Structures are given as C-alpha cells and as structure tokens.
Amino acid sequence: MSAASLPRALPALALAGLLAACAGRGDPPDELVLTPSSFDRVPGWALDDHAAALETFLVSCAAIEDRDPAAPLDGSTGMGFSGAWREVCRAGRATDPAFARVFFETRFRPWLATDGDRDIGLFTGYYEPLLDGSRAPSETYRYPLYRMPATLAAIPSREEIDRGALAGLGLELLWVDDKVAAFFLHIQGSGRVRLPDGGAVRVGYAGKNGHGYHAIGRELIARGALAREDVSLQSIRDWLHANPDRADEVMWTNASYVFFEEIEGPGPLGAQGVPLTPGRSLAVDDAFLAYGVPVWLSTTLPDGRPWNRLMIAQDTGGAIAGPVRGDIFFGHGDRAEWNAGRMKGEGRYWILLPHLVSTDLVASLDP
Numbered sequence: 001m002s003a004a005s006l007p008r009a010l011p012a013l014a015l016a017g018l019l020a021a022c023a024g025r026g027d028p029p030d031e032l033v034l035t036p037s038s039f040d041r042v043p044g045w046a047l048d049d050h051a052a053a054l055e056t057f058l059v060s061c062a063a064i065e066d067r068d069p070a071a072p073l074d075g076s077t078g079m080g081f082s083g084a085w086r087e088v089c090r091a092g093r094a095t096d097p098a099f100a101r102v103f104f105e106t107r108f109r110p111w112l113a114t115d116g117d118r119d120i121g122l123f124t125g126y127y128e129p130l131l132d133g134s135r136a137p138s139e140t141y142r143y144p145l146y147r148m149p150a151t152l153a154a155i156p157s158r159e160e161i162d163r164g165a166l167a168g169l170g171l172e173l174l175w176v177d178d179k180v181a182a183f184f185l186h187i188q189g190s191g192r193v194r195l196p197d198g199g200a201v202r203v204g205y206a207g208k209n210g211h212g213y214h215a216i217g218r219e220l221i222a223r224g225a226l227a228r229e230d231v232s233l234q235s236i237r238d239w240l241h242a243n244p245d246r247a248d249e250v251m252w253t254n255a256s257y258v259f260f261e262e263i264e265g266p267g268p269l270g271a272q273g274v275p276l277t278p279g280r281s282l283a284v285d286d287a288f289l290a291y292g293v294p295v296w297l298s299t300t301l302p303d304g305r306p307w308n309r310l311m312i313a314q315d316t317g318g319a320i321a322g323p324v325r326g327d328i329f330f331g332h333g334d335r336a337e338w339n340a341g342r343m344k345g346e347g348r349y350w351i352l353l354p355h356l357v358s359t360d361l362v363a364s365l366d367p
Contacts, residue, residue, distance in 0.1 A: 032078070032288040032323035034111040034351070042110055042350055043298050044308030050100035053294065053310035054092060056280040060292035060312050061089035063272050074272075074290035080357030085292065088354045104310070108352035110296060113324055121324030123299040125343030126188050126283065126317070127336040128268050133176035133193040133201075141175035143182050145193075148207040148259035155209040159252035173260055174201065180240045183251050184233065186258040188340075189317060190268035192332070203260040204269045211255035213318035219253045233341030256318055270315030270329075278331025283315035288323045289351065291315075297326060299347025302339060307347075324348065 039045050064073070069083030088107050095103040112119060134141040146166055149155060156165040162179075174193050176182050185191045189205040217231040225243075226235055240247040266275040270283070272291035282295055289295070293313045301307050311328070320327050328343060330336035 030288075030322050031116050033114045033116060034078075035114065037110045037112045037350055039105055039110060042296050044306070045296070046101075048101075048308065048310050050104060050310065051097035052277075052280060053312070054095065054097060054100040054103060056277040056312045056314075057292075057294055058089070058092055059274045059277065060272060060314055061085075061092060063274050064089055064292045072290075073292065074286065079290035079293055080353060084354045084356040087356070104294070104352065107354060108294065109355055110350040110352055112348070112350050114348075115323040119324065119348045120346050121322060121326070121348065123297065123326045123328065123343065123345050123347045124319075125328045125330050125340035127330045127340035128332040129181065129185055129188055129191040129337070130200075130332065131176045131178065131181045131185060131191060131193050133174045134196055135174060137172075137175045140177050143176050143179045144172040145174045145176065145182065145185070145203060145260050146171045147173050147261060155211075155257075157209065157211050157252075157255040158257045159248075159255070161209070161257055162248065162252070171259075173203065173262065180237055180247065180251075183240075184237065185260075186256075187319075189258060189315075190260075190263070202263040202267050204263040204267060205271070206259045206261040208259065208318070209255075209257040211257065213256040214254040215319060216250050216254050219250055223250075233337070272314045274314060276314060276329045277312075278329060278336065279309070280311050281314045281329040282311040283317045283320050283327035283329065284313045285320050285322055285325055286316045289313045294352040295326070296350040296352065297328070297347060298349065299345040301345065302342035307345070310352075 064082060064085050067073070067082040067086075069081065069086055071082050073079045073082050073085055091107055092103060115121065132141075133145070137144070146161070149166065149169070149171060176185075176193060185203075191203060193201045193203060195201065217226070217236050220226040220236060220239060221228050221231060225239055240250065263269060268276050270276045270281060270291075271286065282297065284295070291313055295311050295313055297307065297309055297311050299307045307328075311326075315327070315329065317327055326349065328340075330339045330343075
C-alpha cells in the first residue's frame with residue numbers, strides 16, 4: 001500500500017513514551033501520538049531540496065549501520081528496529097541524488113506527530129558560536145571551559161563551579177575572555193574558539209552536571225528586566241553585559257552546566273555522534289523521537305518566511321522537551337546567530353518511517 005493510498009479512517013497510534021515531569025500539576029503527561037498521513041497532505045513537500053535532505057540522512061546512516069539490526073533504533077521501539085533502517089540506508093546510498101524525492105516517497109510513509117491531541121508545538125533554533133580564547137589562562141582569558149569530570153560522586157551546580165568547585169583538578173580544556181559568551185556556549189552545546197595565534201578549536205558537548213535546566217529568559221521576565229515579547233538570545237546577552245553586577249546571580253539560576261571536549265574533523269557533532277548540517281539537522285526530545293528519523297517540519301522563521309523542510313533528528317538539548325518540539329540548527333555566522341536567537345515559531349511536523357516499520361504500526365491499529 002502506498003503512502004498516498006493509506007486509509008484516512010485509521011485511528012492514531014499512541015506510542016508508549018511518557019514524560020510526566022514535563023507536564024504541570026493537573027496537566028496530562030506528554031504522549032507522542034502518530035496519525036497516518038500521506039505526502040500529498042504534507043505542506044510544501046514537492047518544493048523542497050530532497051537531495052540535500054538525503055545527504056543529511058546518509059550522515060545519520062553512518063551511526064545507524066553500526067547498530068545491532070535486532071535492536072530498536074536508539075532504544076525507541078515505536079520508531080522500529082535498526083535492521084529496517086539499515087535496509088533503507090543501503091537503498092539511500094544507491095540512490096542518485098536526482099531521484100531523492102522518489103527515494104523518500106517509495107521508502108517511507110509520513111505520520112503526523114501530535115502531543116496527545118495537540119498538533120502544534122514550539123520550534124526554536126541554535127547555532128555554532130565563535131568565542132575568543134586560549135589554551136592558557138591570563139588576565140584576558142579568565143573563564144574556563146571544563147572537561148567532563150570522571151570521578152566526582154556529585155557534580156556541583158553552575159554557581160558552585162563558577163566559584164571554584166572544580167579548580168585544581170586539571171579539568172580546564174580552554175580559557176575564554178567572556179563569561180557571558182561561555183554561558184551561551186553551554187546553551188548551544190558546541191562552538192568554535194579562536195586562539196591568539198589565529199587558529200581555531202572546535203569544542204563539542206561531552207556531558208552535563210545533571211542539574212535541571214532553567215531558562216534565564218523566563219527568569220528575566222519574572223524579574224521585570226525584559227518584556228516577554230522582547231526576549232531573544234541577543235536581548236538576554238545585552239542585558240547580562242549591561243548588568244555585570246547582577247549577571248552571575250541570573251546565570252546561576254540555571255544550575256545546569258555543560259562540559260566540553262575538543263572536536264577534530266567535521267562538526268559540530270550532535271547527540272547522535274554525527275556532524276550537524278545547517279538547516280537540515282533538528283534537535284528533538286530523544287525520549288520520543290529516535291536519532292536518524294526524517295522529520296518534515298512546517299513552521300515560520302523570525303522574519304515571517306515559512307519553513308517547510310525535510311530535516312533529520314540528530315541532536316537533543318536540555319530545553320527540548322515534548323513530543324512536538326524541536327530546535328533548528330542554523331550553522332555558524334551572523335545570520336545563523338540572528339535566526340537562532342530570535343526563532344520562536346509555532347509549527348507541526350510529520351515523521352517519516354520506513355514502510356516495514358509503518359506496516360507494523362498500521363497492523364497494530366487494526367481492531
């Protein structure tokens with residue numbers, strides 16, 4: 001049965017995946033529900049650059065093909081088993097890019113993703129920032145980026161680390177000149193550090209301290225420092241720089257702290273362990289979506305332009321929580337920063353599952 005001829009009377013499928021912690025008291029827990037759809041119901045499908053999406057999908061295939069074919073794709077039984085995905089990857093590698101759209105339409109079936117009965121979610125953005133730093137501390141480069149501790153029984157909070165809890169342990173990876181820039185590097189999860197000799201080092205996410213993430217934009221709104229409609233990466237950064245006497249106090253309300261490692265070769269790397277592609281890589285909540293899954297995202301950019309594009313789930317983040325939630329990777333540079341800092345678009349998405357996986361899901365819906 002082709003995707004276009006999939007019966008529309010089929011009910012939705014609720015996948016077993018709940019995040020009660022994401023719901024407020026009295027609210028229903030988050031629940032990923034998949035409703036069978038077809039490519040002719042996906043907005044803008046025919047207009048995308050499917051060859052670019054295929055290229056990004058094949059990057060994920062490098063990680064998928066290393067998995068046990070009998071194992072669920074990244075532990076998510078709802079997304080099928082790795083063996084089915086490996087078959088699709090092999091077909092993708094043999095596909096001429098000129099026929100990328102045909103590849104997706106013949107190998108996959110789209111499913112509309114909802115959170116219970118809510119199909120609208122929030123989509124934000126992130127980018128790869130550039131910081132100035134050094135391999136040695138100095139009066140200019142005073143703020144360390146730390147490696148992941150290996151032996152600490154309890155990793156301290158952001159405030160405790162900033163006050164010296166990790167000093168003297170030899171965990172310093174690099175030193176940068178701006179603590180606010182370092183804070184936002186933690187939020188982005190990866191970046192580049194420009195060295196005094198003109199060279200650059202790419203750093204990537206190596207782990208975190210396990211403390212809960214708290215958005216400081218929300219904190220500044222609560223304190224009356226910023227209006228809700230004015231909150232962006234840029235406005236938060238400007239406020240922190242303009243209020244150095246209060247900046248630490250605000251940043252410390254986010255106790256979550258990220259550790260880094262030096263990355264060689266292409267990057268930055270997402271949580272799947274593969275290099276991210278600007279405009280094609282999507283960070284998702286990995287409690288619901290498996291890495292490597294194609295996702296058709298329909299939302300709106302900060303300048304009002306529609307964003308209808310096939311992306312690949314390759315990353316996650318502390319603020320990305322819920323079945324219909326995502327973070328677009330915009331790449332690096334001024335434009336990427338502008339988009340990432342202001343991106344707060346409502347939207348919906350369809351996930352693409354291989355036909356073998358879709359057939360199993362449809363069978364589970366049959367009374």
